[in-house]
Amino acid sequence: MDLFFGGVFIILFAVSIWLAIRATFRKRETIKRKPEPITLTITLVTLAILIVGKIFGQDLKGSVWIYAEANAGKLETQTLTLRKNGTFKVDLGHVDFSCYFSGHYQKLGDTIILDKDVIAQTNSLLTTKYLFQDTLLVPLNDPNNDSTKFSDFVISSKD
Numbered sequence: 266m267d268l269f270f271g272g273v274f275i276i277l278f279a280v281s282i283w284l285a286i287r288a289t290f291r292k293r294e295t296i297k298r299k300p301e302p303i304t305l306t307i308t309l310v311t312l313a314i315l316i317v318g319k320i321f322g323q324d325l326k327g328s329v330w331i332y333a334e335a336n337a338g339k340l341e342t343q344t345l346t347l348r349k350n351g352t353f354k355v356d357l358g359h360v361d362f363s364c365y366f367s368g369h370y371q372k373l374g375d376t377i378i379l380d381k382d383v384i385a386q387t388n389s390l391l392t393t394k395y396l397f398q399d400t401l402l403v404p405l406n407d408p409n410n411d412s413t414k415f416s417d418f419v420i421s422s423k424d
Contacts, residue, residue: 273314274311274314274315274318277307277310277311277314278311280307281307281308281311284303284307326348326352327348327349327350327352328348328349328350328424329346329347329348329349329422329424330347330348330349330423330424331345331346331347331402331420331422331423331424332344332345332346332347332420332421332422332423333345333346333347333402333418333419333420333421334418334419334421335416335417335418335419336416340359340360341357341358341359341360342356342357342358343355343356343357343358343390343391343416343418344356344358345391345402345418347370347377349424351369351370351371352367352368352369352370353367353368353369353370353379353380354366354367355367355379355383355384355387355391357387357390366383366384366386366387367383368380368382368383368384372397375396375397375398376394376395376396376397376405377394377395377396377397377402378393378394379391379392379393379394379395380393381393390415391404391415392404392405392415395418400419400420401417401418401419401420402417402418402420403417404416404417
């Protein structure tokens, strides 16, 4: 969904810039002082998409079930957002950059299993299986990765 809105925004922005440049450098009579409806419409639609995306962006993705944070170190942060619709988002923050990954998860009893293809992109900072406890998400042993560097996620909010 983010890719769709991002693509629509970039296309509308490029078209509005092209129309604005065309309108600026085109020879026009100074007597006619009416705005160009196409440029105005595209600009207003672009601004509306930005405003709606900013206000309702998180709600369009699904309501949050669990938001958890892990303090991996003094200079690193990790957050995990699990949504009720079966999707998750992992934010990895470092001193000079941050990134996020999103995918699907499954809840089997008290175990949460994250999409292994998405977790593989995190350079083994996370594991695919977590034990859901009262206020913690505890990483379960993964024979393919060193489990000593995985951090427990402390649940900040739960719906």
